[in-house]
Amino acid sequence: AQKVTQAQTEISVVEKEDVTLDCVYETRDTTYYLFWYKQPPSGELVFLIRRNSFDEQNEISGRYSWNFQKSTSSFNFTITASQVVDSAVYFCALRNAGGTSYGKLTFGQGTILTVHP
Amino acid sequence: EAQVTQNPRYLITVTGKKLTVTCSQNMNHEYMSWYRQDPGLGLRQIYYSMNVEVTDKGDVPEGYKVSRKEKRNFPLILESPSPNQTSLYFCASSRGTDNSPLHFGNGTRLTVT
Numbered sequence: 001a002q003k004v005t006q007a008q009t010e011i012s013v014v015e016k017e018d019v020t021l022d023c024v025y026e027t028r029d030t031t032y033y034l035f036w037y038k039q040p041p042s043g044e045l046v047f048l049i050r051r052n053s054f055d056e057q058n059e060i061s062g063r064y065s066w067n068f069q070k071s072t073s074s075f076n077f078t079i080t081a082s083q084v085v086d087s088a089v090y091f092c093a094l095r096n097a098g099g100t101s102y103g104k105l106t107f108g109q110g111t112i113l114t115v116h117p
Numbered sequence: 118e119a120q121v122t123q124n125p126r127y128l129i130t131v132t133g134k135k136l137t138v139t140c141s142q143n144m145n146h147e148y149m150s151w152y153r154q155d156p157g158l159g160l161r162q163i164y165y166s167m168n169v170e171v172t173d174k175g176d177v178p179e180g181y182k183v184s185r186k187e188k189r190n191f192p193l194i195l196e197s198p199s200p201n202q203t204s205l206y207f208c209a210s211s212r213g214t215d216n217s218p219l220h221f222g223n224g225t226r227l228t229v230t
Contacts, residue, residue: 033216045207045221052216091159095214103167103214104175105150109159
């Protein structure tokens with residue numbers, strides 16, 4: 001079975017603070033894919049980033065960065081100098097490349113991020 | 118424009134009255150799936166399909182049916198809706214079962230009274 005845990009239900013910060021959203025996953029497969037999605041107050045789900053299990057390179061995109069650590073089964077997301085527009089629900093997700101869960105895409109519970117001006 | 122279209126956006130119905138939520142994608146994607154979103158529970162997968170005529174149960178399939186007769190369409194059927202199926206539903210598609218990201222529809226807010 002596969003599982004994704006986002007232990008932080010809600011985070012509240014003030015603009016310009018840095019914030020890290022945690023994501024821990026469980027899977028028996030050796031090959032898998034990880035994703036982050038954003039759901040702004042308007043409700044649509046927007047893809048942010050993907051990472052293959054065999055690629056542990058961290059990634060930076062503007063104010064966003066992602067830290068993938070296979071040793072701790074974590075794929076954390078950091079927003080630097082947060083802005084009000086970053087307020088949203090953020091979801092981490094896992095898709096296995098094979099095994100009994102082949103095809104399933106499991107999401108975490110989501111973290112509600114509120115950035116105050 | 119590449120998109121996933123689901124209808125209706127809002128639906129209020131009564132217990133036991135069969136309903137169908139439609140989902141269509143125009144990207145020739147192999148993979149399609151349905152999710153329900155409930156507060157504190159995130160997005161939970163109901164059913165998914167890796168190709169035409171191939172469907173599999175997700176984590177919460179009870180009370181739902183799906184079909185994949187054509188590549189572009191993946192309707193969600195509630196044969197006898199109950200109040201615990203009141204939720205926000207999302208249809209999504211992706212090119213395949215690899216690292217291709219999901220493209221989501223705009224959601225269907227279902228209320229069962």
